[in-house]
Amino acid sequence: MKPPLIAVYGANGHTGRLVATELLSRGQEIVLAGRDAEALRSLADELNAPDRVRTHPAALDDPPALRELAESAAVLIHCAGPFTHTCEPIATAAVAAGCHYIDHAIEPHPVKYLFDTVQAPAQQAGIVMIPQMSFYGALADLLAAAVADGLPGVDRVTVGYSVTGWRMTPAAVKTAELLIGEIDRVTYADGAQRVGPVEIRNTVFPFPPPLGPRTMIAPFPSGEVVTIPRHVPARVVESQLTASTFEEEQIFTSQDATPADRARTNFMIAVQITAPGGGGRNGHVRGSDIWWVGALASVEAAIRLTRGEGPQKTGVLSAAEAFPAEPFLRRMEELGAFTLSL
Structure with missing residues (x-):
């Protein structure tokens, strides 16, 4: 059985490339998404895994394309900042499509927006949304x-x-x-x-x-x-x-x-x-x-969600609400992200 598809929005950026590379190293099938179709094709060629990589151009002001992207994936990892400007359209598409959502936000306001505004819709959609699943946050x-x-x-x-x-x-x-x-x-x-x-x-x-x-x-x-x-x-x-x-x-x-x-x-x-x-x-x-540590955190979270190893409840959750804290940190340590002292 093929692994569920994971979408990476903002794939052409530094973080998006790291996320895509890490997902491929874990045997995942991915879709590279963003505004620039030519740049996405170039990245797909660079990654050199044509059987596991596809592309999907979608601008932030194109809701149908974003919805189509989210409908194609089990999890959408959002890497395109500033999230103050990009969070709402991507999160809206994920909720409408019933697709799990993870982002790399650092700014408090878009994180607050998701908890304040998207909590009930995410629960109704039966999805998990984890903001700032990255280095900062x-x-x-x-x-x-x-x-x-x-x-x-x-x-x-x-x-x-x-x-x-x-x-x-x-x-x-x-x-x-x-x-x-x-x-x-x-x-x-x-x-x-x-x-x-x-x-x-x-x-x-x-x-x-x-x-x-x-x-x-x-x-x-x-x-x-x-x-x-x-x-x-x-x-x-x-x-x-x-x-x-x-x-x-x-x-x-x-x-x-x-x-x-x-x-x-x-x-x-x-x-x-x-x-x-x-x-x-x-x-x-x-x-x-x-940068790599942040990418690794989001990939680890996304793969756990596709495997059914996520939280029992749905909605917008912090990292520690979604996963047992110390075991997740220990796993990151095993993967070489850092040394942990508790």
């Missing part, structure tokens, strides 16, 4: 769930991202420009989600050795501020990013970087959970190549 969401497991109470969840060597793609630069200029930000404090202006500050996060304490930008606008409170009953959830990340010269000037250069990132994602009366727990993952 899913790993912190899973890590927070694993670290908090068994704790009698949680006061604060702080996610610390340390990233060096980040070379942004054109879409990532556009996303960063949107986030930097954003006035109304999504935050979670005093047990409630809020949207509004936020004062950006510098703080220090206590990364474990060999990094040690680092100056951070806080809050860092990543979607786990939406997802973590869904399964960790904390009073405050905040993400932070090393200030030095945006001080590196190459970060905004690397749109034409080679795939090999983009792979030259190093990272640590650490989660610190404090209890209401003091004390708490920590956990972290450490590795390299944030």
